Amino acid sequence: MSFEMPVENWRASITQVTIGATEQDGGTRERAITIGGAATLPFLAFEGETPRPIIAMEVLDEQPEGWPEPLVEAFSDVYGDPAAWAQKCVEEYGADMICLRLVSADPDETNASPDELAEHVKAVLEAVGVPLIIWGCGNYDKDNEMWPIVSQAAAGERVILASAEEDNYKTIAACALADKHVVLNESPLDINIQKQVSILLSDVGVKPENIVLYEVTGGLGYGIEYAFSILERTRLAGLGGDKMLSAPMLSVVGSEAWKVKEARLPEEEAPEWGPQVPRSILWEAATALTFLNAGTDILVMWHPEAVKLVRQATEDLFTSGNGF
Amino acid sequence: MSQRTIRFEPGGKEVSAEDGERLLDVAARAEIRLRADCGGQGICGTCRVELESGSVQPLGSEEEMQAADGGVLACQALVASDAVVRVPELTAVGEIPALSEAQLPETVAEQFLSMELPGPLARRIEIEVPPPTGTDTEPDFERLQRDVVRACPDCTPLTITLECLRELPSLLRDGDFTIVATAGDFRTVEHIIDLASPPARSAYGLAIDVGTSTVVVQAVNLQTGEGRAVSTRNAQIRYGDDVINRIVWSQEHPEGLEQLREAILDNLNLLLGELREEENVEAEDVIGASIAGNATMVNFLLGIDARPIRRSPHIPPAALPPVLAAREVGLEIHPEAPVSISPAVAGFVGGDISAGVLATGMTDSEDISLLVDIGTNGEMVLGNRDWLTCASCSAGPAFEGVGIECATFAGPGAIGGYDYDPEADEARLSVIADQQPLGICGTGLVEAMASLSRAGALDRGGRINLKFSSSRVRESAAGPEFVLVREGEQGAPRELCIKQTDIENLIRSKAAVHAGITVLLQQIGLRPEDVEHLYLAGAFGNYLNVDTAVAIGMLPDLPRERIEFVGNTSLAGAYLALLSREARRRLVDIAEGMTYLELGDEPSFTEEFVASMFIPHTDIARFPSLMAKSGQ
Amino acid sequence: MPTAIEIYQLLPKTNCGDCGVPTCLAFAMKLAQGQASLEDCPHVTEEAAAALSDASAPPMATVTIGTGDKAVEVGGETVLFRHDEKFHHPCGLAMTLDSDLPTEELAEKAKQLGELEFERVGNMIGLDLLAVRDAGDGSFAEAAKTVAEAGGLPLALLSEDTEAMKAALEHVGDGKPLIYAATADNLDDMAHLAKQHSCPLAVKADGLEALAELSERAMDAGLEDIVLDGQPKTMGDTVQQQTIIRRAALNQKFKPLSFPTICFTDAETTEMKVLQAINCIAKYAGIVAVDFEDPTLVLPLVTERLNIYTDPQKPPQIDQGVYEVGEPTEESPVLVTTNFSLTYFLVEGDVSATKVPTWIVVVDTEGTSVLTAWANEAFTGEIIAKVVNECGIEDKVSHRNLVLPGGVAVLSGKLEEESGWKVTVGPEESSGIPSFYNEQGFK
Incomplete structure (x- = not known):
C-alpha cells in the first residue's frame, strides 16, 4: 500500500484585510498590518498559505476593577493612562496592535462624553504607531451616540471599530464607511447570525475587505469548545467559498481566560491548583493556542508573559522540522 | 347575583345574564355571533358594540374596554345592569367563507x-x-x-x-x-x-376540522355528497394562543379542561346551528360526524386530560379513540350518531395530518411528496407509497393573524393581497369580497412582509428600516412600526400598522416551517429537489402566491409547478372519512405507518431555525431562483 | 455512511417493530445516526447486512490500553471536525517517569499521579496512563512493576531495548501496557512481544512514509492494536502530521495510518511543554505523554481535553445548583434559570456586565432553554420552588426575593406559593438584564 498525501483542494482563500494606514495611505500609523489570506487550515503549510496570527494587546481607558494580582502587577503603573498603557504594550511587550476598550463610556459607570472618548483615542494614536482596534462599551444607545465622534477622531487610520451586532449595526457601519475603517462583525456564538451580520453589513455598503469576524468566545474550561467549533466551521465555510464567512477572525482571549476561576483564583484560595503564576498565564496562553488551532487571525490578549509564550509557540508552529 | 336582561339590536333578541358576564359570551348565548378575531383577548377590536342604554364594567381597565371610535369591546365589557346593545354591521358575523373547503384531487x-x-x-x-x-x-x-x-x-x-x-x-x-x-x-x-316510517328524509353528515385557531364544520348531504362549510375562530383562544398554553390552562384551573371542552363544543354547535338553519335540517337528520384535528384539540373536545402531549416524549392520550355516540361527545345532532375521529400519529402530529395525507393522495404514488400543513403548528409529512415520515414545529399563531393587532380573520374585509410600491408610496390591496379593508389576514401578512422586504423597508433580518424614506415608518413606544394602510386609504376605516414584533413573529413562523422541512429531509437523506410534489395546506388557503411563499423563505425553492396549494386537507380528509369506509381504514394505516421525528431532539433543528430567520435565508445559495432575480 | 432512505431500501419494510422501534424507516434513521445496530433487526437479509456493515465499518481502529475499570480506549475516531459528529475517545493523558528514580520516590510519585484528580463541572478528571521511560541502566523492569503497583493506572513502557521490554512485560504484561516503541530495527522482536502478551504496540519512525511502512509491517505480523508516532520535531510538524494521519485514515481509508497516535512533549521549559500538549489535544492526538515536574499543570490539559471531547450533539448542560457571579453577599440578587449551558452563559454574561455580584440558581431542565423547558413541563413553579428550597441559597442570602425569567412570568404565582419567596418578573431576554438591574436598583 503506498501512501499518498491527502491534500484538500479548497475553493477559496480568506479575504485579506488591512488594518492601519500609514501616511502614504492617509493615516499616521508607522505600519499597516494585513491579516487574512489563509488558503488552508491553520499551520498546514504543506497545503497552502498560512499567515501568521497577530497579537493585539488590550488597553482599558480607565482603571480596571477587580483584576487578579498577576495582571495588576503588569499594568498598575499605567492604570488610567491609556496612552502610557498602549506604549508599554508596544514598546515593552511588542504588541502588534492595540485594542483600546472604551470602558469609560459605560453610561451606568463613568459615562465619559463622546468628546472625552475621542480624546482617549487620539492620545493612544499619538502614543503608538501600531494599528488600533477600538471597542465600544456595549451599550447600544451610548455607542451609537459616541461612534460618529470617536470614529471621526481616528478618520483615515483604518482602525477596527468593534463591534457591529445583528440588532445594532447601522451606525457603526455608516461611521466605518465615512471614516474608512474596518468593522468587527460580532455574533453570540452562532455561525448563522455571524453570516447574517456580514450580509447586513454588505447590504449597507461595507465591503468584504473591511470586515473582520468575531464570535463571542469563552475561555478554556468555560465554553471554549463552542467557540472552537464555530471558528472551525466559519473557517471551513470561508475556504469553501462562502464569501460572507471568508473574512479573517478575531478572538478575545485575555478577558475570557481570566474570567475562569482556574485563572482568577490565587493559590491561597485554591491550593490544589498550585501557584497562580504560571497557572493563570498558561490558562491565557492555552486559550489562545486553542483558538489559533481553530483558525483565528487576531488574538486580543492581556498578560505579557502569555503573549510571550504564544509568540514562542507560534514560532514553533511555523517551523518545519522533519515534516512528514 | 342579579339577573339582568340584555337586548341586542338590531333584531331585538333578549337574553338574561348575570352581573359580571362578558358581553361577548352573552351574545354567543343569544346566538348572536360577533366577530372576535383575536378570540376575545381585547387585542383586535373587531368585537366593538355600542351601548344604547345601561352600563357595563371593564374586565380589565376602562381603557382596554373602550373601542377606538366610541363603543366598547364586547370581550372586555362585563354586564352591570340591564342593557340594550347595538351590534354594528361590521361587527356582526355575516358570511364567513370556510377556510378553503375540501378540494380533492x-x-x-x-x-x-x-x-x-x-x-x-x-x-x-x-x-x-x-x-x-x-x-x-x-x-x-x-x-x-x-x-x-x-x-x-x-x-x-x-x-x-x-x-x-x-x-x-x-x-x-x-x-x-x-x-x-x-x-x-x-x-x-x-x-x-x-x-x-317511509319516506326517508334526507340524511346529513358532518366533516369537522378542529384547528387550534380555526374551526370548520361542513354539512354534507349523504346522498349527494354535496356540502357547505362554515368556520369560526376557535373560542379556546381566550385560554391561550397555542396548544401548550391551553394545556397549561387545563392543568392550572380546576375547571380548565371543562372550560376548554365547552368552548370548542359551543363553537361546533353554534356553527352546526347555523348550517341547520340555512339548510333547514333537523338535528335528528344529522346522522354522523367525522372529525379531524390536532391531538390536543381532539382530546379537549372529548374532555380528556391532554398533559401527556406537553411532557416529553409528547404522546397523545389516545391516538385512535373509539367511534363514539354524538350524545357522549355533546354534539347536537342525532344523539346516537357515530362520531369518528381521525387517528393521530404523535402528540404533535394529529389526525388532521393523517387526514391530510389521505386527501392529497400522496400514498398512491412512487413520487416523493411533501405535505406542509401550516396552522398554529406547522406539520410536515414526507413520503410516498412505501414510507411516510413526519414532524411538527411550533409555527406560532402569527400566520393565522392571532396576536397581531392589524390582523383579521380571512373573511370579507380582510386584506388577502398586499403590495407596497415605494416609488408612489402606495399600498395596493386586494380585499376579500371587495369590501373596505378592516384588517389583514395571514396571506396578506406574508405578502406584506415580502413586499416591504423588496422595497427596502425591512432589512434581511426583518428589522424595520427607520431611515426608510416614507412617513409610513415611525417609531412608537413599542418600537418601530410600518403603516400598511393609512386611515382612509382605499376606504380603510382605521389605520393598519404592522409592528416590529409582528414581523419577528412572522419570521419565526416561517423559519420554523422551513427549518422543519430541511431537517426532515436531512434526516431521511434527501435533498429538497428530490421532492416532486409539495402540497401546502392550511392557513393560507389558496390565496397565497407561490412565489411569495418562496420569496420569504418559507418553502424550499422548488420549480414552482411542483408546489400546489391544497387548502384545508384536514377537512378534506374528514370529508372522505365521512363518506368512505375504505378511507376510514386507510387513515388508520397511514397513522400507524408514519414515522414521527421529534425535531426537538435534533440538534440541527435549532441551527436550521436560526439560519432561516432571515429573508429569505442566511444561505441564499439554497434559493437559486431568487439569486438569479436579484443578480447575486 | 448511507442515508436513512438508502438503508431503508435494504430493510424488510414490514414495520414489525421487533427491533424496538415502530417502523422500518425509524430504524433506518437510527442506524444512519449510529444510534442503533443492525443486529437489532432479526429479519435483515444477509446481503443487506453485508452491504450495511461494510459501509459502517469504523475507519480508524480503537486501541485499548490496560485492563479493568482503568483501561483506556483511544482512537476509533470517525470525523475530522468535532462538529461533524463528535470525537469518540478523549485522548489519553500520560505522565512520564524515569526508571532510574529511587524505587521509593518512584512509588511515591506514581501514587500521587495515580490519585491526581481535579473536579470540573461535576466530572472528576485526571491522568489516564503512566509512562515509564527506560533509563538504560537495567532498572526498567523493576520500575515498571513499581509504577504499575503504586500508580494503579495503565502503563506505557518506553524502551527500544527488546530485552528490557521483555523483562518488563514479564512483570506487567498482564496489565496490557502500551509497548513503545517498535522501530525499523526492532520491529520483529517487539511485534513478537506484543503478540505474546496481547499488548498494543506503538511504532515510531521519522516521518509519515517511514511510519506507514513500519505500521504495515506490524499489521503483516498480525497486530491489530497499533499506535503511531511520526516523531514530529516542531509543533508545526505535529499539527501537520496529525492532520495528515487523520485524513489518511478517514478520507483515504489508508489502513497503515488508520490508528491512534501518541505524542510527547520535549520543549525546554515547562510552560512550553504545557502548550505543546495543548496543541496535541486540540489536534487529533490519541495519547499525549508529558514529562514536567509540577502535577498541578495537568489541570489545563485535562480541561482542554474535557472541552474538545465534549459531545457537541448533546444539549450542553451545567449542573443544577447555585452559581456565583462576582462575589455575591447575603444582600445580592438571586436569579433563576435553566441548566442549558448557552442560556446560562448568556445570563451569566449579561449579569457580569452589570458588575453587580449575583447568585444564579440553576434548575436541571435536561439542557433545555427556559421556554422549551416550560413547554415541556420541566420548568414549573413546583420544580423551581423545590430547587430553590433545597439548593442551599436560603442560607446564603438574608432576603427572599427571586427573579424569574420574563418569558415564564405565568409561573410567578405558583412559585411564590410553593417556595415562600417573593418573585419579581425579570426581562424576557437576558440582554434586558442590565436595564432591569437599573430599574430594580440592584447594586
Missing part, C-alpha cells in the same frame, strides 16, 4: 367515492322487508339484519339500539314491512340507531 375522490358502495360513516336506507310467512319465520330484527346485510355484504356485523328494537315490531307492521333504517358504522360493529 380527482384521483383521490375517484378512488374513495366512485365505488358503488363507498360505505359512509352513517347511512339511511329504505328497506322492504319480506313479511314473515309460515316457511320464513325469521324474527323481526334478524329479518331486518338479513336485508341490511344483503344491501352491503362487506359491512361490519349489524346490531341495534334497544330503543330501535322496541320500535321495530310496530314500525314494521304499520308500514307494511317497509321501513327507513339509519345505521352508523362504529368501526367494529354497525348500529341501527334510528328507525322510521
